Amino acid sequence: MKFISTLIAVATLATAGTSYAADRQLHLRGEVTAASAGELTIVDRKGVKTTVQLPEKAQVLDVSRSSQAAIQENSFLGIAAAPASDGKIRATGVMIFPEAARGMNEGHYPWDNIEQGTMTNATVAKVIKKSSSTELEMRFGGRSQQVMLDKATIYGQFVPGDRKLLVVGAKVMVIGAEGADGKVHANAVLVGRDGFMPPL
Template structure:
C-alpha cells in the first residue's frame, strides 16, 4: 500500500514532541463539525471547538471496529491503558496493527487517554484467559508488560484512508501540533468508520 510505512509509523502514536521540537504536540479527540478547503473543525466532548489545518502531507487513517478475537500470540498491538494493581495496566483501547507495523515505535510510554495513562506498542507473547478478564504478556525490547483486557476494552484496526473521509459527523483523533500563534495543524487524522471513535 502506498506510503504504508509512513502511515503506520504515525499511527503508532509515538509523536511526543519528536517531530515538532518548536511546537506543542496535540492529540485531539472529538467530532468533525465543519469542513473547509484546507481545514476542518473538531468539537471535543466538552464542546470546545478547534480549527485544524490540514496540510497536503498530512496522513489520514481509516479506523474500524475490531474485537478481542483478532488478538493472538505474535499480534502487534498499540494499547492505551490505565494503571492496574501489581504493576499491570488495564487496556482502555487496543489498536490491532497490520503486519507492516511490526516493531515500529516499540515501547511503553506515557499517553493522554485518562489519568496516568500509558501507551504500549509491542508484540503479544502470551494470552491468558481468565474467568473475568483476559491477560496479555506484551514484549518489547527485552522487557515485558502485563495488560488486562476486560468488558470495557474497545478494539480498533486501521488501513490507509483518504481525505474525503473527513466529513461533518465523523469521529476523529487528530495527531498534530499547536504553534506559538495558536494555530493547530494535523500531522495525521485517524477517522472512525460509521461513527466509531478511534479507541486510543
C-alpha cells in the same frame, strides 16, 4: 508503497512532526463539526471547539471496529491503558496493527488518553484467559508488561484512508502540534468508520 509511506508518517502517534517543537505536540479527540479542504473544526467530549489546519502532507487513517478475537500470540498492538493493581495496566483501547506496521513506536510510555494513561506498542507473547477477563503478556525491547482486557476495552484496526472520510459527524483523533503561528496543524488524522471513535 502508499501503505508503507502512510505507516511511516503515522509514526507521529508517539512523536510530533519534525517541523514543530516536541513540547507543543498534541492529540485531539472529538467529532468533526465543519470540514473543508484545508481545515477541520472539531468539538471534543468536553464541548471545546478547535479549528485544525490540514496540510497536504497530513495522513488519513481509516479506523474500523475490531474485537478481542482478532488478538493472538505474536500480534503487534498499540494499547492505551490506565493503571491497575499489582503493576499491571487495564486496556481502555487496543489498536491491532497490520503486519507492515510491526515495531512502530515500540515501547511503553505516558499517554494522554486518561489521567496517568500509558501507551504500550508491543508484541503479544502470551494470551492468558481468565473467568472475567483476559491478560496479555506484552514484550518489547527485552522487557514485558502485563495488560488486562475486560468488557469495557474497545478494539480497532486501521488501513490507509482518504480525505473523503473527513466529513461532518466523523469521529476522529488528530495527531499534530501547535505551530509557531499559534494554530493547530495536523500530522495525521485517524477517522472512525461508521461513527466509531478511534480507541487511542
